[in-house]
Every structure is written in C-alpha cells, then in structure tokens.
Amino acid sequence: MDAKLQAAGAKFIQAMSQISSFWGFPKAMGAIYGAVYLSPRPITLDALVELVGVSKGAVSTNVRKLERLQMVHKEVKIGDRKDYYVAETNFWRVVQAILQERQNRQFDQALRAVDESLQMVSAASEDDDLSRFYQQRISRMQSFFSTFDKIVTAIAALDEFRLSTLHKILGRPDT
Amino acid sequence: MDAKLQAAGAKFIQAMSQISSFWGFPKAMGAIYGAVYLSPRPITLDALVELVGVSKGAVSTNVRKLERLQMVHKEVKIGDRKDYYVAETNFWRVVQAILQERQNRQFDQALRAVDESLQMVSAASEDDDLSRFYQQRISRMQSFFSTFDKIVTAIAALDEFRLSTLHKILGRPDT
DNA sequence: TGGTTTGTTTAGTTCGTTCTAAACGTATAT
C-alpha cells in the first residue's frame, strides 16, 4: 500500500526536478520543492536528504535558494534545533517572486545596455541611412521588450481570481 | 562618425548576447541574431564571423539553430554560392516558435510525469489521509500548470494588434 | 569540559555545453 504511494511521490518529485531544470533552475532545487510540497507536515533537512537523495550540503544551499524565492518557508519549534520547512502553495505568488528575482539581475542590465546602444546611435552622426536604420531597429527591439515586460509583470501581479477571468477573456483553445 | 555607429552596434550585439544567455540559449546565438538584425541587408556567414568574433563553425551551427526557430531566414542569390541571412522582425512570431519548440520537448514530458504520479496515487489504497493529501496536492499542481500553459499559449498566439489591447485590459499597475 | 546534533561553507570533482581549430565535402571556375 504505502509502497505505491511512495513510488507516486518519487515520480512526482522527479517530475518537479525536470520542470525545474527546464526553467533553468538546478534539478535538485525542484526535487526538493516537490518533496516539501508533498510533505503533510513541516519537514526537516535530513528528511529531505533522505527523500531527494542528494548530499546534505546540496539540500542546504538549495533550500536557501527556495527560501529566497519564497517557495518554502522555515518554521522553528521551541526547544528543537532542527529547521522545519513548509511549501508555499500559492503558485502565482511563486511566479511573482521568481520574476522579481530575475528582473533585478541580468535581464534588466541587458535592457539597459540596449538603451545605451540606442543613445550611442543618437550621439553619432544623425542623418545618414545607416544611422536611421539602427535607430529604428534598436528602438523596435526596445519597445518589444518593454511590452513583454509589462505584460509579464501584470500577469504575475494578478491574483488567482482575476487570473481565471483572464483565462476566459483569452478564450479557451479547446472550445 | 562611423566608428561611433560601429560601437553602438557592438553594444547592442553584446546586449543581445546577454539576453540570449539569460533565457537559456547560447550567448553566441543571441549575438549572431543581433548582428543579423542590425544588418541593413542580407548578411553572409563570413561577415557574421567578423562582426561577432567567434569561429566559423560556431556561427554555422548557431545560425542553423536560429533558422530552426525561424529567427533568421536564409536567402540564396543565383550565381552566388554564399548564403545570405535576414532577421525575422516579428518578435511575437519568434516567441511563438520558441514556445512551440520547447513545449514539445521536456516540459510536456514532465507534465505527463505529473499526470502519471497522480494516477499512481489513485491506484494506491484510496482512503487514508496521506493518499487524499497527495491527491489534492498533485492535482492542484496539475491544474496550475494547465492554466499557466493555456495562458502562455494564448498570449503567444495573439498578434501584435490584439496584444496592445491585452496590454490595456491588464491595466497599468501604477495607476 | 567534552561530546552530539544540527546547519553551513569550502575544496575539489564531475558533467554537460559551447566554443575553437582543423579536417572535410561539395560546387564552381580555369
């Protein structure tokens, strides 16, 4: 009986691992989240080592990554030195946190570089064909990213209720 | 004069390189797309080697990746053995192509694994607390991904005009 | 004080990816 459940859990954890790696996160990180998510009660680091099958060091660092993204939350019990973790179950909040984290790093920096390149074009001799071409292309790229960014941000900011509305607005491909 | 423009181009190409790597593609791939995108006329492989500064082999393979994603298009001129490349400038079409490419691979597979794990739970003894808990959690995860997937797909399918409408519907978070 | 239990940090290893350099294939021209 229990063996079947355990197998199902392992399958799920492995799937989370794949999904994690697909989105550019460490495999172990997804697996750990899966394990926390499937635990009916707050779970310890050592239990995670057991379930996920990676070293304690790896669990430790990955759990901290998950915490930073607010995908898991630490709980402490008085008179107990162990840390207990519970999963964040509001996935849209998770998406939001991940986007924020990413935003403030390389991506924004790259966008600023695009900005800069546009300014550099403007600073160059302004009225030959090539200049105008560069200007047009770069600013098109810029406005695409701007729109993209706004849409993503806006969607991430929606709560679960308004999301279902959005879902309806977009129209179901299956109807 | 021209030196400034060239510097601007280099900056832009480097930014595209960063963005590419951010989204999990090879740096060179983004740089190459940037170079093609900034070229006012169809550009050859050797010119790309010059502009991007990587080996011919790398340009060759990355250009083919870009072609597969329909981010660049090959043009041939009669009586000229060189291949000429032009950039796809409809970015939403690019997004669509990338999503399709990715979809049909690991992600879908992972989702099927989630399905499977749910079925495994159902197949196990059905009426203890833990089973019910697993069932609930896994199906919640499943429906999240289902919604997520539908939203992404729907947005990618929109054309530029309807996108601006969507942009309005979502409302600016700053107002 | 010394020994346990816990989590963190670090040094080093492994692994996959991306690149280079060079060999290769193929078409064209002389």
Place this chain on the structure above:
DNA sequence: ATATACGTTTAGAACGAACTAAACAAACCA
C-alpha cells in the same frame, strides 16, 4: 584535373554549474 570558395562536421579544449565529501561552526547537553 587542380585550385578556390564556401558551408559543415568533428575532435577536443575550456568553461561553468551543481554536486559530494569533509571540514567547520554553533548550539545544546551531560
């Protein structure tokens, strides 16, 4: 046929990310 101009493929180097094992630190207990 030989040489040239092009793109592709391959073998291997270089790199970075993520993990392991083990040392470490800190808190608690005896």
